[in-house]
Amino acid sequence: MATDIALPLGKAEETEQAKVALLSIRQLMWARFTRSRPAVYSGIFLILLYLSAAFAPFLAPYGVRATHNEYPSARPNPPRFIDAEGRFHLRPFVYALQPGIDPRTFTRVYEPLTDQRYPVRFFARGEPYRLFGLIPMERRLILVDEPAKLFLLGTDSLGRDLFSRVLFGAQVSLTVGLIGVFLSLVIGAVAGVVGGFYGGVVDNVMQRAIEVLLSFPQIPLWLALAAALPPNWSSIKVYFGITLVLSIVNWGGLARQMRAKVLALRERDYVIAARYTNCSDMRIILRHLLPNTISHVLVVATLSIPNMILGETALSFLGLGIRPPMTSWGVLLSEAQQVRVLLQQPWLLTPAFFVIATVMAFNFVGDGLRDAADPFAE
Known part of the structure; x- marks a missing residue:
């Protein structure tokens, strides 16, 4: 009985050794690389970042030179799920912005107009562009209807969307x-x-x-x-x-x-x-x-x-x-x-x-x- 049990164990060890021996240098390098979680997560982040740069015209709500003259130096106006009255909405929305002047600092301020919600539209038609400089397209990943503006990261001094x-x-x-x-x-x-x-x-x-x-x-x-x-x-x-x-x-x-x-x-x-x-x-x-x-x-x-x-x-x-x-x-x-x-x-x-x-x-x-x-x- 002892011999019958020892033989399968010996074969199992030989099989495991054979599996290890069959690994190529590239497989060993890949296994060593994937052991480092920061390296793997960073690699995924870089891949997503380069893809975002490649598809920037589609992902950006506005063109790189699009200027919103009424909204220079505007604060971020991201999508919301909770309105001014505290109610939750499943579909994200934004409020239109009312330009004004702060009486204390004399700087531009933008107050949200909470009387109307503007839902966020996905894959909507926007400003025409050419993807990769070749393919004419109008669809953008995320947009809102005028007069509302979708400023995910705010605007610069000329009113250009910073996120785009x-x-x-x-x-x-x-x-x-x-x-x-x-x-x-x-x-x-x-x-x-x-x-x-x-x-x-x-x-x-x-x-x-x-x-x-x-x-x-x-x-x-x-x-x-x-x-x-x-x-x-x-x-x-x-x-x-x-x-x-x-x-x-x-x-x-x-x-x-x-x-x-x-x-x-x-x-x-x-x-x-x-x-x-x-x-x-x-x-x-x-x-x-x-x-x-x-x-x-x-x-x-x-x-x-x-x-x-x-x-x-x-x-x-x-x-x-x-x-x-x-x-x-x-x-x-x-x-x-x-x-x-x-x-x-x-x-x-x-x-x-x-x-x-x-x-x-x-x-x-x-x-x-x-x-x-x-x-x-x-």
């Missing part, structure tokens, strides 16, 4: 980070791999150039390069110019890290064997060196995107980055530079929350990827 502009600004701020990091990766990876693989004079020249670049303070260098952009450039040219400025400043650190990885990898047995079999340098780099640095590159890229976003926000906040009529989170924050504005219109700081949340999310995802890149650490 935050969504459209995300298109610029988030893509600047991606494109800038991509350019930095290309420049840094090429410089690091070439310098680490060949060494000698090539490596010395590249390292001295990187040291000169890194010797400059980052923010002043950003400011100097951004100020050099011609003032008569269009918004699109300024966008790509700022992206190029950010990538030029940030490629040196990646090049050094790639060089260190290649210096360690070029002495491995499989690289030496490839050399003895007369493989070309390009084949060794593309087939043996670069694939072993991809995980490290992904981690560095993820951790570099927040710096790009912060750089664009800082430059635009100071008036040297993205310029109106193009909108970014930095452009939106530039209106909140005065203390008087912050005291009277604190909702103008809302874009700062999105900047902080995005930077923290990328850092959490980067930490998760860094742990996942070495699944055998524990």
